[in-house]
Amino acid sequence: MNTEQSPSPYRQSAHDPIPEHDAVRDGRFVRIPAEDGRLPDRCILCNAPADFYRKHQKVRRGRTLPLAILDPDDSNHTCLIEVPLCPSHRRRDALGSSLTYGGYVVLVAAMLFMIAGWLWPMIGGLGLGLVLMLVGGALRVVVRPVQVSHDSVWIRACQPFMSSIPAAEDL
Numbered sequence: 001m002n003t004e005q006s007p008s009p010y011r012q013s014a015h016d017p018i019p020e021h022d023a024v025r026d027g028r029f030v031r032i033p034a035e036d037g038r039l040p041d042r043c044i045l046c047n048a049p050a051d052f053y054r055k056h057q058k059v060r061r062g063r064t065l066p067l068a069i070l071d072p073d074d075s076n077h078t079c080l081i082e083v084p085l086c087p088s089h090r091r092r093d094a095l096g097s098s099l100t101y102g103g104y105v106v107l108v109a110a111m112l113f114m115i116a117g118w119l120w121p122m123i124g125g126l127g128l129g130l131v132l133m134l135v136g137g138a139l140r141v142v143v144r145p146v147q148v149s150h151d152s153v154w155i156r157a158c159q160p161f162m163s164s165i166p167a168a169e170d171l
């Protein structure tokens with residue numbers, strides 16, 4: 001797993017185009033270890049250089065429903081994946097997050113208009129809030145793993161990204 005732990009894992013040598021990673025191609029998906037899995041320094045959406053940028057995303061490990069309800073926030077059942085994104089997909093993601101947040105604020109305002117009994121501002125706020133949330137949601141980059149097991153996470157990536165990593169069966 002992690003044999004060398006540099007103080008700042010994303011500040012590796014600029015001469016190294018693809019820093020060490022442990023992603024493998026597994027069928028149509030990319031598989032990384034659930035603990036400290038490292039993806040190549042390439043945008044998973046377009047394969048452009050990610051310049052060491054990683055979007056941190058928490059994912060849930062597979063488990064049965066009653067357990068999920070009993071302890072929803074047990075850290076044993078979640079893991080963090082670090083998703084490389086190029087500058088343009090990073091901007092798209094940031095814009096999407098802002099629009100989603102704006103939509104949320106507008107929806108809250110619409111609720112207040114409803115309480116105040118202002119019909120038209122409420123309808124306007126509801127419509128605008130929903131549109132902002134829909135557009136924001138479409139722009140945001142949210143990686144939903146295809147599968148999460150106890151020790152691995154499977155995600156989707158673009159074809160050039162897939163071609164650049166070794167196939168699981170070749171290792």
Ligand SMILES: [Zn+2]
Pocket residue numbers: 043044045046047048085086087088089
């Ligand atoms: Zn990209």
